[in-house]
Amino acid sequence: MAEMMTEDKGQKQTKKVRLSSTVILFIFLLVMSVSFAFLSKDFYSIYNITSMLTNIAFSGIVAGTLTLVMIMGGLDISIGGNIAFTSCLIAYIYNLENALPIVAIIIIGLLLGTAIGAFNGFIITRLNLNPIITTLGTMAITRGMGYVLTKSRSILILDNVIGFIGGVLLSRGEIAKFPFPLVLFIIIYASLAITMSKSKFGRKIYCIGANQEAAKLSGINVNKVKFIVYLICGIAASLSGIILTGQTAVGMPQHGRGMELDVITAVLLGGTSLYGGKGNILGTLAGVLILGVLYNGFTMIGFRYVHIRVFQGVILILVVSLYEVREKKTY
Amino acid sequence: MAKKILEMKDISKQFPGVRALDKVSYDLNEGEVHGLLGENGAGKSTLIKILAGDYSKDEGEIYINGEKVEFQMPSDSQNMGIRVIYQELNTMDTLSVAENIFVGNLPKKRIGTIDWKTLNKRAKIVLDRMLVKTNPKKIVGDLTVHEKQIIEIAKAIYKEANILVMDEPTAALGEKDIVSLFNIIRSLKSQGVGVIYISHRLEEIFQITDRVTVLRDGKKIGTVNTEETDRDTLITMMVGRELKEMYPKREVPIGNVLMEVKHLTINGILEDISFDLKSGEIIGVFGLLGAGRQNLIRALYGIDKFDSGEIRIDGKPAMVDTPSKALQNKMGFMPIDRKLEGLALVLPVYSNITMANIDNLGGGYFINKSFEMEHSERWVNDVRIKTPALTTEVNSLSGGNQQKIVLARLLETGSRIFIMNEPTRGIDVGSKVDIYHIMEALCEAGSGIIMISSELPEILSMSDRIIVISKGKVTGEYKRGEANQEKLIHSATV
Numbered sequence: 001m002a003e004m005m006t007e008d009k010g011q012k013q014t015k016k017v018r019l020s021s022t023v024i025l026f027i028f029l030l031v032m033s034v035s036f037a038f039l040s041k042d043f044y045s046i047y048n049i050t051s052m053l054t055n056i057a058f059s060g061i062v063a064g065t066l067t068l069v070m071i072m073g074g075l076d077i078s079i080g081g082n083i084a085f086t087s088c089l090i091a092y093i094y095n096l097e098n099a100l101p102i103v104a105i106i107i108i109g110l111l112l113g114t115a116i117g118a119f120n121g122f123i124i125t126r127l128n129l130n131p132i133i134t135t136l137g138t139m140a141i142t143r144g145m146g147y148v149l150t151k152s153r154s155i156l157i158l159d160n161v162i163g164f165i166g167g168v169l170l171s172r173g174e175i176a177k178f179p180f181p182l183v184l185f186i187i188i189y190a191s192l193a194i195t196m197s198k199s200k201f202g203r204k205i206y207c208i209g210a211n212q213e214a215a216k217l218s219g220i221n222v223n224k225v226k227f228i229v230y231l232i233c234g235i236a237a238s239l240s241g242i243i244l245t246g247q248t249a250v251g252m253p254q255h256g257r258g259m260e261l262d263v264i265t266a267v268l269l270g271g272t273s274l275y276g277g278k279g280n281i282l283g284t285l286a287g288v289l290i291l292g293v294l295y296n297g298f299t300m301i302g303f304r305y306v307h308i309r310v311f312q313g314v315i316l317i318l319v320v321s322l323y324e325v326r327e328k329k330t331y
Numbered sequence: 332m333a334k335k336i337l338e339m340k341d342i343s344k345q346f347p348g349v350r351a352l353d354k355v356s357y358d359l360n361e362g363e364v365h366g367l368l369g370e371n372g373a374g375k376s377t378l379i380k381i382l383a384g385d386y387s388k389d390e391g392e393i394y395i396n397g398e399k400v401e402f403q404m405p406s407d408s409q410n411m412g413i414r415v416i417y418q419e420l421n422t423m424d425t426l427s428v429a430e431n432i433f434v435g436n437l438p439k440k441r442i443g444t445i446d447w448k449t450l451n452k453r454a455k456i457v458l459d460r461m462l463v464k465t466n467p468k469k470i471v472g473d474l475t476v477h478e479k480q481i482i483e484i485a486k487a488i489y490k491e492a493n494i495l496v497m498d499e500p501t502a503a504l505g506e507k508d509i510v511s512l513f514n515i516i517r518s519l520k521s522q523g524v525g526v527i528y529i530s531h532r533l534e535e536i537f538q539i540t541d542r543v544t545v546l547r548d549g550k551k552i553g554t555v556n557t558e559e560t561d562r563d564t565l566i567t568m569m570v571g572r573e574l575k576e577m578y579p580k581r582e583v584p585i586g587n588v589l590m591e592v593k594h595l596t597i598n599g600i601l602e603d604i605s606f607d608l609k610s611g612e613i614i615g616v617f618g619l620l621g622a623g624r625q626n627l628i629r630a631l632y633g634i635d636k637f638d639s640g641e642i643r644i645d646g647k648p649a650m651v652d653t654p655s656k657a658l659q660n661k662m663g664f665m666p667i668d669r670k671l672e673g674l675a676l677v678l679p680v681y682s683n684i685t686m687a688n689i690d691n692l693g694g695g696y697f698i699n700k701s702f703e704m705e706h707s708e709r710w711v712n713d714v715r716i717k718t719p720a721l722t723t724e725v726n727s728l729s730g731g732n733q734q735k736i737v738l739a740r741l742l743e744t745g746s747r748i749f750i751m752n753e754p755t756r757g758i759d760v761g762s763k764v765d766i767y768h769i770m771e772a773l774c775e776a777g778s779g780i781i782m783i784s785s786e787l788p789e790i791l792s793m794s795d796r797i798i799v800i801s802k803g804k805v806t807g808e809y810k811r812g813e814a815n816q817e818k819l820i821h822s823a824t825v
Contacts, residue, residue, distance in 0.1 A: 198697050200689050207686055210675030217634070217664055217672060218687035218740065219655035277677040 021271050021323065025286035029293060036297030043300045050179050054167040056292035057185035058243045059259055060285075063266045064192045065236040067284040068229050069131075070267055071196070073209040073276025074124070076230065078135040079237045079263060081142030082116050083256030086241030088146040090162070091155035091251020102161045109242050110235060116142060117234015121227035139260070146253030154252035157245060166246020181243045188236070193281040205229060209276030265316050266291050271323060290315070333360035335397070336525050337382075337413075337494055342391035344377055349729075351377040354391070355551045357544055359494060359525040364516060366540035366557070367529045370569055370760060373546040375529050379496055382527075383415045384408035395494075414487030415496040422479045424472035429454035431471050432485045457489045460522075461515045476620070477508035484515060488524065495519065496527040501535060502620065502785070506824045513539050532787070533562055534816070547571055548759075566788075570760070577760070578792035579767050583774040585795065586610035588646070590748050590779065592631065595640035600626050601803045604640070608748065608779040613770065615794030616783045617819050623803040624783050625667070628750050631781070632664045633657045644748070658687060663746030665737055667753050667783075673737040674725050681707035681721040683736050687744045710739035715765055731762025738769060749773065749780040755789065767793060787816045801825045 037044040062079050069076050090109040093100060100108075116138060123134045167181045196202040204225050207215040216222050245251050269287035272279025291312065298308045337359040344352040352374045359365050369375050380386040382393070384402035393400050395411050402408045422431055429450045430437070438449040454467035463481050465474070471482060480500060487495055497516075501509050516526055516539060528540055536543055537557060544554040545568040552568045570577055588607045595604040601623050608614055618624045629635040631642065633651040642649050644660050651657045654664065666672035675683055684707045685692055693699030707721050714735045718728055725733055734754070741749060754770070755763040770780055770793065784790040790797060797814050799807035799822035807822030 198700075200692065200696065200698055203682060203689050203698060206678060206682065207675050207689075210678045211672075213672040214666075214675055214686065217632075217654050217666060218689075219653075219658040220686075220689070221655065273677075277675060 021326070022280070022283050022286060025270065025283065025290065025319075029286060029290050032290065032293050032297065036293065036300060040297070040300040043297055048296070048300070050182070052292055052296040053182050053185075054179050054247075055296075056288055057167075057179075057181035058240050058247065059263055059266070060185050060288040060292075061181075061188055061243075062233070062236050062240050062259075063263045063284050063288050064189055064281060065229075065233040066263055067267050067270070067272055067279055067281055068192065068196070068205055069233050070264075070272045070274065071209045071276060071279045072205045072226065072229055073212065074131040074226065074229070075264075075274075076120060076135045076233045077132065077260040077264075078116065078120060078138035078142060079233070079240075079260045080256035080258065081139040081146070082113055082234060082237035083241035083244060083259070084146040084253050085116070085142040085149075086112050086238040087245040087251040087255045088150045088155070088253055089251070090242065090245060091157040092149050094157050094159065094162075094251075095155055102159055106162070106165070106242060110238050113234045113236070113238020113241070114231060115234070116238070117231040118227070120234065121230035124230060125223040125226050143253060143257075146255075150251065150253055152253065154250045156249065157251055158249055162242065162246040163249065164246065166243050166248070168246060168249070181247075184239070184243075189281060189285055193285075196281050201225070201228075206277060209278075211277070262291065262312075265312065269316060269319050333363065335359070336361050336395065338394040339378070339382065340392045340394070342378065342381060342393075343389050344381065344386060345389050350549050352381075352388075353549045355546065355549070357551070357554075359527060361493075361525055362520050362523045363542070364520060364526045364528050364540045366536045366543040367527055367546070368536060368543055368565060368569060369546035373569075374549040375546055376498070377549075378546070379415060379498065379527070379529070382408065382413060382496065412491060412493040413496070414492040414494070416480070416483045416487060416498065416500065418499045418502055420476070420479050420483055422471045422482055424470075426471060427467065428458075428465055428469050428471055428474075428482055429467035431482050432457060432467075432489060434486070436490075453489075454485075457485045460488075460518075461485060462518060463515070475508075477504050477511065480504075480512070481515070484519075488519065492524065494525050494527070496529070498529045500528075501530065501532065504619075506820065509535070533565060536565070537562075545569055577764065578789070579764065579771060580792055581771045581775070583611040583771070585612050586777060589644065591641075591643040591646075593641040593643065595627070595630060595637055595642070597626055597630060597635070597637045597803075599803075601630070601637070604800075604805055606798055606805070606808075608781060610747075610777045610779050611774045612795045613774060613780045613782055613793055615790040615797040616781060616800060617785075617787075617790055617797055617823060618800040619823050622800045622823065624800055625752070626803075627800065628664070628752060628781065628783060631657075632662060632750055658744055658746075661745060661747045663687075663741030663744060663749045665741060665749070665751040665754055667756065669730075669733050669737050674733055676726045677724055679722045680711065680716070680718050680725055680728075680736060683725050684710055684739045684743055687740050706743060707739075710742060714739045714742070714769060729759070729762075731758040731765075734758050734762060734766065738766065747778045749778060751780060751782045753784055753786075754782060755784075755786070787819065790819070791815070799823050 042048055066076060066079065086109045089112055090105050093105050093108060120135055120138055123129050124131050164178065164180055167179050196205070204220050207218070207220060208222055208225060212222060241255065244255050266287035267284050268274065269290060270279065270283030272283065294311060295308055298311065335358055339357045341354045341356055342352050343354055355374065355378060357378065367375050377386065381388045384405040384407050400411060423434065432454050433450060438446040438453065440446045451467045458465055458467065461481065461484065465478055465481065471479060500512060504512065519526065530536060540557045542554055542556055543560065543565065545552040545565065547569060586609055588609050591607040593605050596602055604627060606614065616624050616627070626635065630637040633653045633656050636652065642651055649660050651660055657664065670676065675686065681703060685703050692703050704721060711718060711721065716732050716735045716739065718732060725736055755766055773780065782794065791814060795811050797809045797819065798805055799819055801823050806825040809818065
């Protein structure tokens with residue numbers, strides 16, 4: 001009886017922790033946003049919020065798909081390289097003589113991301129290579145290819161369609177903004193969240209992350225699920241590459257440099273475990289928004305990028321240790 | 332009166348939700364072999380880990396040679412001359428015998444390099460003391476399990492150990508090696524070493540020990556002189572009830588053949604294994620560690636490939652080359668290690684129960700949540716899983732309940748051919764009996780079960796037929812009632 005009582009208590013706590021971790025993150029986000037609104041008049045303007053969210057969308061999309069990879073117990077650090085290569089390739093093709101129609105170029109960009117994701121998935125599942133090593137290799141290959149393709153230069157790409165995808169409209173010299181990346185971001189997060197919480201595919205991802213051997217013995221086609229997840233992550237990265245190219249109107253091999261670490265930070269902030277089996281999309285959403293607001297807000301009140309990076313590191317360590325402490329309390 | 336070298340008084344240890352030890356006392360005389368007997372979960376390992384300094388005790392006192400000691404860490408215990416030889420051997424397989432024995436204390440020349448001559452000479456002396464003729468220069472990876480065990484003992488005694496703990500030392504040994512091990516123990520005994528001997532094999536207890544202490548559910552049941560007791564007394568002390576209640580074997584009519592295994596061969600591992608499984612039947616598979624039992628069931632379930640042979644299910648040839656094909660053929664697999672291969676520990680009870688059946692949890696892309704919950708609820712009740720809620724992480728449940736969840740998963744898939752690998756390993760007696768009842772109910776419903784078990788009373792009591800495997804071959808087949816412990820061990824060591 002006494003045993004049941006303690007277990008009962010433990011259970012209630014577990015449930016609360018799950019719920020409140022995400023809720024606490026959102027409360028933290030709210031407090032941060034309100035403070036910035038007080039500290040800077042410019043923070044709380046429609047223009048700033050739209051542009052901030054548009055910026056968040058670019059890295060947020062990959063953070064969403066990376067969450068799937070990490071819940072599955074994997075990792076993909078080739079995201080930044082993928083973005084750079086995609087950006088260089090579409091700008092390169094765009095500037096060829098007898099260029100293809102822009103829609104075809106965008107499709108080629110997405111196909112490149114698909115191929116990179118498929119390559120990662122193939123190596124990881126068929127050759128059984130560690131995902132960090134595999135994607136570390138892919139990271140170098142893709143970024144290197146970007147440099148080779150552009151001969152280390154930036155290539156201008158002024159096009160209305162690409163600009164629109166990046167959230168910028170170029171017409172008659174005027175720059176009008178429509179937050180198309182934000183729309184993509186919302187659609188992608190909604191479908192990822194539903195997939196992870198309600199679908200069979202999502203459940204299989206959780207099972208593989210929690211115990212790959214058990215998943216295999218339970219008849220789950222582990223390799224197939226893994227392959228698809230890395231594929232999705234590759235596509236999302238190339239989509240981000242296209243968005244960034246539209247935003248900046250150049251294709252260049254330096255695009256997305258070091259962003260894989262920021263994206264991993266966002267996912268970890270959101271409560272996904274590096275060991276797999278635990279995490280959710282809503283948490284990552286909170287993580288992405290917190291980082292976005294952090295950079296935008298502190299910039300608004302006069303901090304420099306280098307300072308904010310220090311804050312980012314501190315917040316990551318604080319929040320993740322908080323998760324660890326609560327986890328230990330539960331058992 | 333012999334000198335008392337160890338005394339443990341009223342030792343208690345509490346783990347979250349379990350009282351692992353409750354005022355247990357234990358002592359050891361110079362030159363004595365004192366057996367420690369008890370079922371899995373009785374508290375033997377906890378007691379030993381406290382003695383080894385791995386766990387701290389909550390209450391109680393430890394005296395060595397009459398002096399009170401406190402162990403904060405394993406090195407404290409080792410400094411007092413206590414050595415533990417665990418079931419899982421910790422040899423470094425790429426190094427030589429001599430290096431393994433003297434690791435951490437290798438003799439060096441003046442310039443700092445290893446003095447190989449002295450090292451090998453010293454190793455020889457230690458091995459001679461145990462009457463063993465192993466070459467100190469041999470690479471440990473090439474040795475047999477028994478030889479590795481000897482290395483561990485040598486490692487333990489060269490530093491003047493006077494208390495030696497042996498945890499199930501014969502689990503992986505053949506008959507000859509057991510004789511040799513006992514000779515070593517007797518020679519250590521004559522040199523004044525006290526040996527704590529843990530085993531659940533009763534014959535060995537009678538052969539080698541002077542006294543026996545029996546633990547059950549964390550409590551000491553009693554200490555008896557080995558000469559003055561008998562098997563039945565010890566079993567009753569261990570189990571706390573008669574064997575008949577422990578194993579609820581029922582008479583189930585044996586039906587038609589469910590699965591035929593014909594000439595199954597994995598080159599170098601399994602040779603020409605043939606048997607069939609009928610509905611209502613439990614086949615016990617017995618053998619020593621490394622005999623090929625694991626390879627056999629892994630091949631049957633499609634985890635590993637086999638080189639030749641055939642598996643027929645319901646009279647038709649079945650191509651079972653992946654676990655998912657095995658599941659389609661209504662096979663269910665219960666792995667040996669529920670934490671490593673069985674459970675998704677961080678996921679809730681319900682997703683563990685439905686894990687092998689995800690594709691049937693609704694029509695399309697989505698999981699039908701209420702359907703899933705209904706099914707999970709049903710198995711929690713039927714299999715008597717004690718859990719606060721369906722959403723509880725299985726991490727926080729007891730071993731017995733976790734094992735039942737693995738079993739519930741097989742039931743949820745509607746399996747008819749069950750492969751159970753040590754189905755009651757490391758769980759409490761109550762859960763054990765529950766699992767036996769479920770096995771009997773499955774047989775009554777027309778299923779067949781292939782059970783690997785290393786627990787002799789279990790395999791003898793629950794099986795309708797027992798197949799013994801040794802070195803990859805079937806070396807014995809016994810019908811219910813024909814087998815006994817001696818016959819099984821004899822066949823397993825052919």
